[in-house]
Amino acid sequence: MTGRRAVLAAAAVGAAVVAAAVPSLGLPQYYISLLTQTWIFGIAAMSLDLLVGFTGLVSFAQAAFFGTSAYMIAVLATQYHLVAFWPALGIALGTTAALAALFGLLALRGEGVTFIIITLALNEIVWGLAYQWVSVSGGDNGIAGFVRPPVFGLDLSGTAAFYRFTLAALLVCLALLAAIVRSPFGLVLRGVRDRPRRMAALGYAVQAFRYAAFVIAAVFTGVAGVLFAYYNEFVGPVNLSLDTAVQILIMVILGGVGTLLGPLAGAAVVVFVSNALSNLTQRWELILGAIYVAILLFARGGLVGIGHRVARVLGAATRGAGPAARPVMSPPPGGRGEP
Amino acid sequence: MTTGPWLEVRDLTVRFGSLVALDHVSLAVARGERRGIIGPNGAGKTTLFNTIAGEVASSAGGVVLAGRDITRLPPHRRASLGMARTFQTTMLCPRLTVLENVILSLAALRPVRRQFLVPLGRYRGLRDEALALLGQVGLDGRAAWPVRMLGHGEQRQVEILLALAQRPAVLLLDEPTAGLAAQDAALVTAMLREHSRDATIVLIEHDMEFVFDVVERITVLHYGRIVAEGTPEEIRAHETVREIYLGGAL
Numbered sequence: 351m352t353g354r355r356a357v358l359a360a361a362a363v364g365a366a367v368v369a370a371a372v373p374s375l376g377l378p379q380y381y382i383s384l385l386t387q388t389w390i391f392g393i394a395a396m397s398l399d400l401l402v403g404f405t406g407l408v409s410f411a412q413a414a415f416f417g418t419s420a421y422m423i424a425v426l427a428t429q430y431h432l433v434a435f436w437p438a439l440g441i442a443l444g445t446t447a448a449l450a451a452l453f454g455l456l457a458l459r460g461e462g463v464t465f466i467i468i469t470l471a472l473n474e475i476v477w478g479l480a481y482q483w484v485s486v487s488g489g490d491n492g493i494a495g496f497v498r499p500p501v502f503g504l505d506l507s508g509t510a511a512f513y514r515f516t517l518a519a520l521l522v523c524l525a526l527l528a529a530i531v532r533s534p535f536g537l538v539l540r541g542v543r544d545r546p547r548r549m550a551a552l553g554y555a556v557q558a559f560r561y562a563a564f565v566i567a568a569v570f571t572g573v574a575g576v577l578f579a580y581y582n583e584f585v586g587p588v589n590l591s592l593d594t595a596v597q598i599l600i601m602v603i604l605g606g607v608g609t610l611l612g613p614l615a616g617a618a619v620v621v622f623v624s625n626a627l628s629n630l631t632q633r634w635e636l637i638l639g640a641i642y643v644a645i646l647l648f649a650r651g652g653l654v655g656i657g658h659r660v661a662r663v664l665g666a667a668t669r670g671a672g673p674a675a676r677p678v679m680s681p682p683p684g685g686r687g688e689p
Numbered sequence: 690m691t692t693g694p695w696l697e698v699r700d701l702t703v704r705f706g707s708l709v710a711l712d713h714v715s716l717a718v719a720r721g722e723r724r725g726i727i728g729p730n731g732a733g734k735t736t737l738f739n740t741i742a743g744e745v746a747s748s749a750g751g752v753v754l755a756g757r758d759i760t761r762l763p764p765h766r767r768a769s770l771g772m773a774r775t776f777q778t779t780m781l782c783p784r785l786t787v788l789e790n791v792i793l794s795l796a797a798l799r800p801v802r803r804q805f806l807v808p809l810g811r812y813r814g815l816r817d818e819a820l821a822l823l824g825q826v827g828l829d830g831r832a833a834w835p836v837r838m839l840g841h842g843e844q845r846q847v848e849i850l851l852a853l854a855q856r857p858a859v860l861l862l863d864e865p866t867a868g869l870a871a872q873d874a875a876l877v878t879a880m881l882r883e884h885s886r887d888a889t890i891v892l893i894e895h896d897m898e899f900v901f902d903v904v905e906r907i908t909v910l911h912y913g914r915i916v917a918e919g920t921p922e923e924i925r926a927h928e929t930v931r932e933i934y935l936g937g938a939l
Contacts, residue, residue, distance in 0.1 A: 526806075534796055534812065535805035537785070541793045544782035551742065551776075552851065553768030553797035 369517055373510035384625055386513045388618045389520040390577045395601035395613035396527050397570030402599070403608025404531055405563040406543030410595045411453055411469035414476040415568040417590020419446045419575030421480060421487060424585045427496035429486075435499045443572045449476075450568030454561045473595050481587045492586030496579075506580070516577050520614075523570055527610055530566065539563055571598075604645055606654030615653045693756065695720035695889050696741070696859050701750035703733075703740055703913075710736040712913040713750070718859075723890045725900040725921075728910035729933065734893045735777060737910065738863055741891070742774050743767045755858060769798055771858030773851075775865060777893075779844045783837035787828060787847055790836055791819040794851040822854050826880055842873025846880055853884055860885060862892040866899055878903070901925070 373382055394416055401407045422442035426432040432441070457468040480487045487493065498506040506512045530536050538559055541549045546556045579585050588594065597620060605616025623641065627634035649656050694717035703711040711733045718724045726734050739745040741752055743764040751760035759767050781790050792815055796802045801812060810816075823829040826846055831839060836847065845865065852860055865881065866874040878899060894900045900907065901921040909917040909930050917927045924930055 529806045529808065532808045532810070533805045534792075534801050534807075534809050534815075535803060537789055537793060537809055538796070538802055540785060540789075541782045544784055545780055547744075548776070548780040548782065548851075549793070549797075550744075550764040551768055551774050551780075552794055552855070553765050554793075554802065555765050 366517075366521060370514060373513050379509050382509050382513050384621055386509075386516050386581060388614075388621045389513075389516040390574050390581060391598065391601060391617040391621060392614040393520055393523045393577070394571045394574035394598045395605065395617045396524065396610050397567045397574070398598050399602050399605075399607065399610055399613045400527060400530065400539075400570070401563055401567045402602050403610075403613075404536065404543060405539045405560060406546075407560060407564065408466050408599070409457070409469045409564070409567070410466060410592065410599065411457065411473045411476075412567070412571050412598050413590045413592065413595035414453070414473045415446050415450060415571045416575040416578070416594060416598070417480065417585070417587075418449055418476065419443065419572035420579035420585045420589050421493070422446075423576050423579040424493035424496055425486060428493055433496065433499050435501045438499070439573075439576055442576050443569055446572035446575070447565055447569050450565045453568075454564040458557055458560055458564065470592065470595075473590070473592055477587060477590050477592065480590055487587070490587060492584055494584045497583055498580045512581065516581070519573060519577060523573060524610065524614070527570065531610060535559075535562075600642055604642065604652050606652030609652075609654045612652050612654035619653070694718060694753075695722070695755060696891065697753040698737070698741065699751050699753065701737070701740060701752070702748045703736055703745060704748045710913050711740065711747075714910070714913070714915055715750075716908060716915070718889060718891060720889055721887060722906065723892065723904040725904035725907040726891065726893050726910060727895075727897070727900060727907060727924075731912075732910040733913040734910055735863060736913075738774065738861055738891075738893060742772060742861060768855075771855075772861065773853075773855050773857035773859070774861035775848045775852050775863055777863040777867060779841075779848045781836045781844060781847055781851070784835060786833050787823065787836055787839065788816070788819055788832040790847060790851060791822055791854060792816065794854040795819055795822075798855060819854075822850060825884065826850055840873070842869055842876055845869060845873065845877055849877065849880060853888070857888065860888045860890045862890060862894075864893050864895060866894070866896050874899070 369385075372385060394412060398409065398412050401409050419442040422445050423438055426438050426441060432438055453469070453472050457465055457472065460468050481489060483489075498512060500506060501515065504511060504515070506515050531539075538549070538554060541552075542554065542556050542559050549559075550556050575589070578589065601616035601620050602613040603616070604619060605614065606612025620638075624634065624638055627637050631637070645652065651658065696716075696718040698714055698716035701711050701714045702709065714733075714737060716724075716737075726737065728734050736745060740747050743759070743762055743766070747760060751758055753759065754767070754770055754772060757770065759770060759772075762770070782793070785793070792809070795815055795818055801815065820829055820832060823832055828843065828846060828850070831843065836844065839847065849862070849865060852862075862881075866877050869877060874896070881903065890904075892900070892904060901924075904921065907917075907919065907921055907924045908915055909924060909927075911933050916933070917924060917930050919927065
């Protein structure tokens, strides 16, 4: 373990401890709720980043998986009286995985824009189903009337307890996704993103790897959907609408594609800014849209890209006249930015 | 050990709409042979390659590798049977490092490629193997560089290294020295000479000196048909070939 990695690990543990302590700091409940939402959408955004940033697949179907999991929790609780957390979670994620297995077969018949359009259409189908299959989904009214079950004997009905629970879920998902990205499988995904033709010529079943990534990302997004259902104790068609799909994608792009932690930061920005703006003005979506466009135009690489640039400027400033000796294997200076 | 040809193209025809790109092409390459394929632009050389590699479907005829009919197999299945190739324009993963590109080549045909929770860094052997390969061609100093930062010649070397790393049964080289400056081309030629001694090679090339120098037999394509086949000397002396391709330059 190098010094840099030790520092990063310490910083991560520190950040997690601080985050866990937040409810004890006397913050208004409102902010704790927003942070809870951030952790939930952070999971969804990170899982979409596995597709967009690491596999090169831009999917608009993520809301379908988010919403399907959420609806499963609500339907199981209200119509089948299955309220226990672990069985409900298992069934919800299983259903989502099955849906993703089907959608993946359909969407991966196309590449690039075709793939995007198919995922968009599939998301609309699921939305339409939730909107019109009133006997199961409650239609426009959605489903209410279920509460958070205890997990490991812990009562999650309070804001602080549920906050810590979502934080723990976020950390588990982050650890798993980071492991996937750093594994040989993760390297194959990045190869598939860069040059699918080359990867096929090397012997990789490109479509199978894309398919695996698609299903894995859907299951993680399903975790976020389950948490969101419990967070609101309500589900409605908006949870699997194209709006939600776009919002998750914006979190990814805003935060920095292919960075995992970037999309988490993107989720924080979208959750906090949209709430703050909606308190100020009714036209908040207009302002939010302008902010997105500005970031896309002027800050490619998203928040993580801005961070890198600031670090580079600071690094250049502190290094002063005599640049430190570079290790033999490091790339040439100025090599980080995309061409 | 098979006694027949190692790589066989049987009566291959490829049509794109009304265009006949390959017209009943047959080719038999022995194990360990180095075969050159030449022909003017548009003769069908790259189409022949893409059909052998599985990227282009044949309209009729087939491809046999080591006695096995691979005509219907997709590219990655052919690769798993020992077919490796380079592309005319270098095709590497530009955002990955040189080392990662080589590791991807090594891992392609091993179960490790599906390992999805153990960090890559844990596979020391894979990394060392990749570094050793890079060392053989003098590129170990570039291991941590993103591929896109390498020069043309170096990228082409990595491209060939990816193919060689798999110890392929058949190596398809699509104009390995095309577009390279003279000294880079020399580097690539030297690398091929040194590191592919026992490989079976099929090579497309425009650079005549290079072809005549490196291969044992040459097949000449013209308008999708084979017009001549023989040793470099025979091809040099071949009347039709001189007319249609070499323009009497030799």
